[in-house]
Amino acid sequence: MKVIKTVFSLILLLFLPFFIAHPECACAKNKPKYGGELVLSTVTDPKSFNPIVSKESNVGAIMGLVFEGLTRTNGVTTEVEPNLAQSWEVSEDGKVWTFHLRQDVNWSDGVPFTAADVVFTFNQLIFNLDIETSSRDVFTIEGKIFKVEELDKFTVRFILPVKFAPFLRGMGQEILPKHLLEKVVSKGKFNYHWGLDTKLEDIVGTGPFMLSKYLPAERITLVKNPNYWRKDKQNKRLPYIDKIIYLVVQNQDVAVLKFEQGQIDYYGLRGQDYPILKPKEKEGNFKVYNTGPDFGTNFLLFNQNRDKNKKTKKPYVSEYKLNWFTELKFRKAVACAIDKDSIINIVMNGLGSRQDSAMSPSAGFFYNPNVEKYEYSIEKAKVLLKEIGIYDRDQDGIAEDDQGNKIEFNLFTNSENTQRLALANIIKKDLEQLGFKVNFVPLSFNQLTSKLDSTFDWDALILGFTGGIEPHFGNNVWQSSGHLHAWYPKQPKPATSWEAEIDKIFNQAVQELDRDKRKQFYDRWQEIVAQELPLIYTVLPQSIFAVRNKFGNLNPTPYGGAFHNLEEIYIK
Amino acid sequence: MKKSYSQLGKGIRKLKKHGLAMVAFWVLVGLYLSAIFAGFIAPYHYDNEQRSLSYASPTKVHVIDQAGKFSWPFVHKVSQKFDQFYNRIYVEDKTEKYPLRFLAKGDSYYILGMLKANRHLFGVDSQARIYFWGADSRGRDLFSRIFYGGQVSLSIGLVGVTISLFLGLFFGGISGYFKGKTDTLIMRICEIIMMIPGFYLMLSLRSIFSYSLSSLQLYFVIVCIMSFIGWPGLARVVRGMALSLREREFVLAARALGVSDIKIIWQHIIPHSFSYLIVAASLSIPGYILGESALSLLGLGIQDPYASWGNLLSESMAVSQLKFHPWILIPGAFIFITVMAFNLLGDGLRDVFDPKMDIGRKF
């Protein structure tokens, strides 16, 4: 399910804490050795190499190899661990954090990494209002930002306006080099800096790899950063691998074949690929890992935007449609009508699981399984609809509401994702069983985002977000003022009581440092979402991937995938 | 006029001797009939799905029952499971026999768009399903969908070529009859259109129209695009005919008698180019069919749940999946057979009427 996922800022965040060392790795039988290359595939070309402004998941993954944050999330334990910062202290009230940076870190061009870079990244990039970055949403609490200051060359202090529970995890934010970017920012050109036409040697990070070559529509090559600071147990410099190649393979079927032919070392399987690759494990000398439900969600949502278009003075959604979409029973009926099992069977080849909660079961701690579940039942859905006066009055096969409006609406999704198209076709058919007339139109991703961001002229959408383990990083989706609050974004104040409650939960939970208490908040949030159904969740794919048996120190996990410890992986 | 029709009759007689062309002709007649009566031939409606039988393999029709005796053909109910590798396997439930029924009752459909009917050529009781050529992802019968798809794919060729013919007759007739600047202008335009690679022109024209169109709208958009691409070829044929005919005695005589230009074009020039047009049309029809298929294959044409052969084939774009359900390539064979039949027929017609003519585009 690594097909183009909706490219939203959320995604970027969830790719931040990607690489973690784990010294107790059990595969020490072979001695690690240097050299070799790892070949991966990506579905699309990157649109930019700028990790602050780029919103794409695939770029996030690549840039995660080039840049690092102060902390990172361990791919196995999902705990936060030191990265560029070697230690930290926190004040009693939890608002003042002092980070002691590593002193042996150099940028890949040889310039030493210092506290100035951290301060620059936060104060002049993330908190710079001229730069469009979704990172700012994460580090803004109740409209207030952090204060970041340099205590000495290798000490940075963060002063938070309020307590901020996911702060340490948030410190996985990539740090960018001040010495290269300061001038760009002062000229106001950072938004389009590090585009695809940049000379790649100008993109300088502290990560284990650096960009070396980019052939549009063909490949992105990264080479080992010779200045990388991390060392293995024998005190040898990491990483072991010399080169990472991302092949641009737009067509997933071609990617499968390329994997089979040994041209790619790693492939994220769709359900339908499982029967192709699984039986060939031995013969092809690779292993297929199934690490359980993925984080990538698929959901249906209705437009509940109550605003008017400022230019035309017309409501974004006509009144009678808004009446349906804001009616809870309508959404519940829709939830009941979605045949999740068939979707799993057909679209995911049986390798998926139904999603009821806003969090993926793989999220672990914060996942709340005890939320309302909607079993597939057309009858029950029809009963619910009848209760709000929607049924087929004139026996023409299409239902009407009590004012006689036929239930007809558009359903959009992005046409690039074939799996989602198949899913949408099934849902469309399901909804037609309720007597709805659904005009299903696949749109290009650009058209879809413009509808979602600015024109708001849509009725229903099928979308996907990449989820994660930290609920707060979904802040801009769930806060009613968030611009990813897709069903009614950027609300001046919450339109409904349950949206108000979610706002409150998010603001409270982020300040609650006690994990268990925090969990209670987020449990409640998941209950509300399942109850009110702003997003009608459908199914989660399984996270399955195949990796060639040539890597040492490989330790795939549900959270980190196969290469969360890439710098430690070597080729046998 | 009379002469041209008797020429046609002679042509048909000659054509009858053309073995392959006649085979092609009857194949086409069969295909078009099957499309017209798709509702009857197909055991299921094109959108009748059985989700639990995703990609069901072609149903086995048994003639020997479990006792080992011959019996009226029957099928078993099938259910789908996943094996350890998540391959779909289909298990027959041998306890119950579902005999193949002719003129079975099933989904209702309209004969020729008017008469409602629910009898199908064959079928089985609704507890079981018969998939002659397997099922698609949502357990819809490919056999049924192919015949329904034929309605779109086959008719687009005819409708498209008809529109092109009108355009071609109009512009070609004018061009050849009036000569001079009109002729030069029209022919330059034709040349330019013909020089642009068809696929690129098709994509450019397709981009004019929104992606969010209903299937009926899309059908007409495709027809318009294909006719636009196709008319210059026909116009050039007509022009050539018109140029040679306008010097012929009967046209000169008609003009001397003061018959109007339009009337001359309509009464003399067009009937005389009739046989050429038939050849030209039958040779260009494959272009329309292929164009529609290509667009639908890329997702720019007919959309699910409606079927067209290109649209049906788009599922096989997932090449790695093909080995699990190779039958979804069958619609491609239908396109192939149709195109081949039109080519053979056109070739036969060309032999009969005019040995030197080459028009039509290939995609």
Added chain:
Amino acid sequence: MIPRWISAENFNMDNILEIKDLHTYFYGEDLMTKAVEGVNLPVRKGEALGLVGESACGKTVTAYSIMRLIQSPGKIIKGQIIFQGKDLLKLSAREIQAIRGKEISLVFQEPLAALNPVYTIGFQIGEGIRFHDREVSNKNQKEKVLELLKAVGIPEPESRINDYPHNLSGGQAQRAVIAMALSCNPQVLIADEPTTSLDVTVQAQIMELFLKLRREKGFTFILITHNLALCSQVVDRVAIMYAGKIVELATTEEIFNHPLHPYTKALFASIPKGIAGKEKLETIGGQVPDPANKPSGCYFHPRCRLKKENCLQAYPEYREIKPGHWVSCHYAI
């Protein structure tokens, strides 16, 4: 009488080429055309022989049969063509290639069609020389071509040698074709209506050229033509062909003075005599029979004014009425 030149010194009673009972048929989709049907024709060494007949009577097919140039769907069914003691019809492809152009050459009706448009005439003339005489060097070959061009009367041969056929006029092209045919000094030259497609003035020049060349080179000359008058000026003997058969053969003098076959007579009657042209020209009634559907009996009978009962039933025997005068008519005396 029309003046004419007789090559007495070349005149010889030995046959250089003898066609015996030649049958060449063409096979259409569902009909068979007997283009040549039992032609017997001895050609004497050094003579000039005219083969005369209307179009489609089988003259060209006879010539092509001699050269074994008949292509599918045509086929030589039976017969013999004896050349220098060998039966040409029994030779292998390689052997016949050695004869074509070297021993027997052909000049065609339409010179511009007979020349390959994409090669220079120099190349086309030299090609034959090269193939028949491997010893010839490039330089020699070129000299030889120039010589030939000069011999056939093409002005400025040095520049013409690099011309393409489309640069030449009809007459010049025919001269080039003749040069090509004579390039290897053949023993027999067959000219298939060499002047028909040319202007009248050019026709005379070309015929002059033939006479001149024959005088110089002394080859045996077979002139195929439908023009009896033209023929009479150049040839020693005339063979009249009708519907795939030879109907009369005699020396030019004999045939002019005593034509025996009604067809020959009719042909003579249709020649304009004298400048005044006061006499009424006669035409031969009816049409040449369809070679695919020949009449019964004597093929000429539908057009023959003298036909009798047996003309409808039996084809008349080809017999020697006087020494050297052969005819095929029931009533020829």
Added chain:
Amino acid sequence: MINYIIRRLLFFIPLLLAVSFIGFVCINLAPGNYFDSLKQNPQVSQDTIRLYEQKYHLDQNVFTQYYYWLVNISKLDFGYSFAYKIPVFEVLKSRMFNTFILSLSVLLFSWLIAIPLGIYCAVNQYKFTDKLFSFFSFIGLSIPSFFFALLLLYFASLTGILPAGGMHSLNYEAFSPLGKFLDLLKHLIIPTLVIGTSSIAGLQRLMRGNMLEVLRAQYITTARAKGLPEYRVIYLHAVRNAINPMVTIFGGSLAGLLSGAALTEIICNWPGLGRLMLDAVMSQDLFLFAGDLLMISFLLILGYLIADIVLAWVDPRIQYQ
């Protein structure tokens, strides 16, 4: 000769203009445009938008836009790809080369097979092999390229003999020059077969027809009468003449070739102009689209030009002046 080429080139300019203008009109008629979504894109500053507006006159009508685009083209500036965020020319460069390679391979393959096959069939007219090849050429002519491509890819996926799409193997960079070339050849096989088959079928039929016509010509008999061996008659005299009309159709066949190539590129994952065109249409990337069309027309015209020059070279009846 140079004069002649220049005159031919001048003749093609109206075609280039017409094609690119059609492209411009089409994409301007399309509902919505990339520029609109650019305006809504918070990543793009107002300055940038103003810059685009000024540079490409996007706020004005089609004709003005087209005019300025032409002016830029004359400076070899193809505009900016909104989707790729780099100058269009950068995107087109490699794609054009790829399409060119594929087309070249198809041309070589189809002509090298079709011409001898046509000759063979004409020489052996009505024999069994002729009929067999004629039948195959009918199949080749009728099989839809996309269907054939899918069949071949299916075959490739079953057997694993051939690469199933793409242009290079992964370790392509590491290969020796010869290895690179062989690798490219291997990847070329399927798309070349797909596009080439229909070309072969068409060309074979044409060549056979031409050859039959030429073999009936008088000068062939002349050549035989000269005593030339049959091979020389056929290969030197007949083929040279039968080739001429083939050269004229060479230019005309290019449109069909590029058209077929586009669809095959998409199915076989070949990074060429055809696939780019689809992407450009889908994302309404105006300048990329127009540039792509221009490049295709350019390839086309290159083909026509080559055909003209070759024809002038092989047929002495055609004069440069």
